[in-house]
Amino acid sequence: MSAASSSSLPARGALEVPSLGADETGAAAGEAFRRYTSPSLRRNGGAGVAIVWFRNDLRVLDNEALLRAWAASEAVLPVYCVDPRIFGGSTHYFGFPKTGASRAQFLIECLGDLKHNLMKQGLDLLVRHGKPEDTLPSIAKAVNAHTVYAHKETCSEEVLVERLVRKRLEQVVIPHPQGGASNQKKPRNPKLQLIWGATLYHIDDLPFSVDNLPDVYTQFRKAVESKSAVRNCNKLPLVLGPPPNSGLDEIGGWGTVPTLESLGLSVTKSEKGMHFVGGESAALGRVHEYFWKKDQLKVYKETRNGMMGPDYSTKFSPWLASGSLSPRYICEEVKRYEKQRVANDSTYWVLFELIWRDYFRFISSKYGNSIFHLGGPRNVVSQWSQDQALFESWRDGRTGYPLIDANMKELLATGFMSNRGRQIVCSFLVRDMGIDWRMGAEWFETCLLDYDPASNYGNWTYGAGVGNDPREDRYFSIPKQAKTYDPDGEYVAYWLLELRSLAKERRNFPGASYIKQVVPLKFDGGHQKRDQQFNRQRRPGNMYRRQK
Ligand SMILES: Cc1cc2nc3c(=O)[nH]c(=O)nc-3n(C[C@H](O)[C@H](O)[C@H](O)COP(=O)(O)OP(=O)(O)OC[C@H]3O[C@@H](n4cnc5c(N)ncnc54)[C@H](O)[C@@H]3O)c2cc1C
Numbered sequence: 279m280s281a282a283s284s285s286s287l288p289a290r291g292a293l294e295v296p297s298l299g300a301d302e303t304g305a306a307a308g309e310a311f312r313r314y315t316s317p318s319l320r321r322n323g324g325a326g327v328a329i330v331w332f333r334n335d336l337r338v339l340d341n342e343a344l345l346r347a348w349a350a351s352e353a354v355l356p357v358y359c360v361d362p363r364i365f366g367g368s369t370h371y372f373g374f375p376k377t378g379a380s381r382a383q384f385l386i387e388c389l390g391d392l393k394h395n396l397m398k399q400g401l402d403l404l405v406r407h408g409k410p411e412d413t414l415p416s417i418a419k420a421v422n423a424h425t426v427y428a429h430k431e432t433c434s435e436e437v438l439v440e441r442l443v444r445k446r447l448e449q450v451v452i453p454h455p456q457g458g459a460s461n462q463k464k465p466r467n468p469k470l471q472l473i474w475g476a477t478l479y480h481i482d483d484l485p486f487s488v489d490n491l492p493d494v495y496t497q498f499r500k501a502v503e504s505k506s507a508v509r510n511c512n513k514l515p516l517v518l519g520p521p522p523n524s525g526l527d528e529i530g531g532w533g534t535v536p537t538l539e540s541l542g543l544s545v546t547k548s549e550k551g552m553h554f555v556g557g558e559s560a561a562l563g564r565v566h567e568y569f570w571k572k573d574q575l576k577v578y579k580e581t582r583n584g585m586m587g588p589d590y591s592t593k594f595s596p597w598l599a600s601g602s603l604s605p606r607y608i609c610e611e612v613k614r615y616e617k618q619r620v621a622n623d624s625t626y627w628v629l630f631e632l633i634w635r636d637y638f639r640f641i642s643s644k645y646g647n648s649i650f651h652l653g654g655p656r657n658v659v660s661q662w663s664q665d666q667a668l669f670e671s672w673r674d675g676r677t678g679y680p681l682i683d684a685n686m687k688e689l690l691a692t693g694f695m696s697n698r699g700r701q702i703v704c705s706f707l708v709r710d711m712g713i714d715w716r717m718g719a720e721w722f723e724t725c726l727l728d729y730d731p732a733s734n735y736g737n738w739t740y741g742a743g744v745g746n747d748p749r750e751d752r753y754f755s756i757p758k759q760a761k762t763y764d765p766d767g768e769y770v771a772y773w774l775l776e777l778r779s780l781a782k783e784r785r786n787f788p789g790a791s792y793i794k795q796v797v798p799l800k801f802d803g804g805h806q807k808r809d810q811q812f813n814r815q816r817r818p819g820n821m822y823r824r825q826k
């Protein structure tokens with residue numbers, strides 16, 4: 279399938295995703311909220327104050343932590359901690375910025391929109407700069423919160439923070455709220471209540487324990503599709519307010535959503551490509567735009583391997599990663615579309631891809647830190663280089679291969695790259711350059727708007743041939759990929775101006791008209807045969823050995 283036509287991106291100026299504008303976006307979000315509001319929902323005897331600690335779940339719709347807090351209390355306090363480890367820290371091995379400026383900007387927009395949507399529900403968002411384990415206990419003490427509700431994460435950095443928050447909350451003492459049974463009225467500690475909510479399929483509904491998760495994706499998918507059901511989205515009451523009426527002044531009021539400058543970051547808005555608008559409203563707007571307005575869902579499977587413009591794929595990933603969009607909401611919209619318009623392979627395929635996302639999330643739980651280690655979950659031993667000059671030529675889009683360079687420039691300029699592009703640049707870095715795959719993964723961690731540890735490291739370990747599934751060990755031939763997915767060189771000429779004047783068939787093969795190639799390709803002709811030969815050579819026991 280070739281890439282979408284260049285007419286889908288203007289030659290100058292970035293295209294907003296969604297491209298609806300504020301009014302239409304607001305209307306689409308409002309309509310979604312109306313559909314999911316149930317006026318008959320009532321608090322069920324809740325007492326006292328509950329805190330919602332927002333993490334990667336920056337939404338109001340289908341946010342179970344928020345709803346559980348509402349049901350269990352008389353007043354809800356939503357809190358977000360601007361964690362210096364996330365906004366100021368570095369990646370683990372190679373010290374790149376933990377969160378690049380583009381993603382920070384996207385998250386700031388998510389927070390602004392979350393605050394807005396919470397206010398519409400009679401609440402607000404308390405924003406604090408600091409580590410959750412330092413800030414949440416003092417907030418809990420000030421408002422006498424009996425519980426902190428939050429979504430459960432799976433990777434060790436986030437799990438460590440959960441552990442620290444729990445421990446520090448145990449050191450806080452609060453009085454018991456009025457009205458409980460008399461034997462429960464002694465002072466107590468706020469509890470941390472963690473809720474599973476990032477995946478399409480709930481972890482409790484899997485037909486196996488996470489430790490017994492199949493290592494082959496297809497087995498996982500078939501099992502959940504046949505034996506599990508996706509839960510319904512949680513309905514919202516008419517209002518979620520009020521917030522607590524005392525204690526907030528003591529801790530300095532609601533605080534403000536940070537700006538890029540306040541985080542010591544700056545970003546130059548790209549003149550090209552896509553500009554993603556952060557926030558739950560934009561996310562709901564994008565679902566409306568892609569499914570209903572542009573009616574793209576029915577052709578998704580045919581277009582999804584494209585590289586140009588907003589509509590070859592859903593572009594839901596940045597909102598899914600920040601939690602501004604619930605995968606269950608997407609699923610319900612797919613079902614609604616299938617009823618009202620058409621059901622075909624394409625409508626199903628979006629769910630197929632969302633199951634990949636689930637799969638990597640569960641894999642991160644099963645395999646723990648090994649998804650971040652050089653040998654990956656299978657502990658594969660191999661020779662890797664950390665050649666800085668080669669890595670930088672990849673990072674900056676100066677390899678001499680237009681398809682690689684265009685993709686890397688898109689990533690740098692916009693924080694996004696297509697799935698096709700990601701597979702190609704990953705294969706090039708690890709197979710043709712022989713560079714330590716973690717350098718690539720960490721650079722993606724810095725740049726991607728949709729960075730998600732499980733999906734990023736899961737896909738990189740697959741691409742590097744060290745993933746949990748030994749059969750996933752593929753070499754992507756650059757000439758073959760260029761001919762198939764960018765036959766007229768539209769994509770490379772969009773990102774590399776110097777190629778525009780060349781004949782279409784030469785843009786991906788410019789020879790001396792373009793910069794010198796930094797490495798030869800492992801295989802550059804007779805692609806099919808060579809690809810297979812390469813894969814055979816890399817099987818364990820030859821280039822790869824398994825560690826005993
Ligand atoms: C090396 C590499 C690194 C990646 N890093 C990330 C990452 O950090 N975060 C991330 O969300 N995705 C990552 N992906 C997966 C995939 O490239 C993106 O999810 C996808 O390109 C996002 O665009 P989209 O929303 O238009 O996807 P669509 O094609 O519209 O797919 C719909 C949704 O399905 C999910 N999905 C699709 N493909 C995958 C996949 N291979 N793995 C997991 N989920 C998938 C995503 O949530 C996506 O939004 C990576 C892929 C590779 C090869």
Ligand SMILES: Nc1ncnc2c1ncn2[C@@H]1O[C@H](COP(=O)(O)OP(=O)(O)OP(=O)(O)O)[C@@H](O)[C@H]1O
Pocket residue numbers: 369370371433434435436647650651723731
């Ligand atoms: N959310 C995350 N994003 C990126 N990396 C993560 C995340 N969670 C955990 N990691 C990585 O998991 C690894 C955990 O490191 P840690 O030192 O705790 O354990 P380890 O297994 O001994 O690893 P190492 O020996 O490589 O340091 C690190 O590579 C860390 O960066």
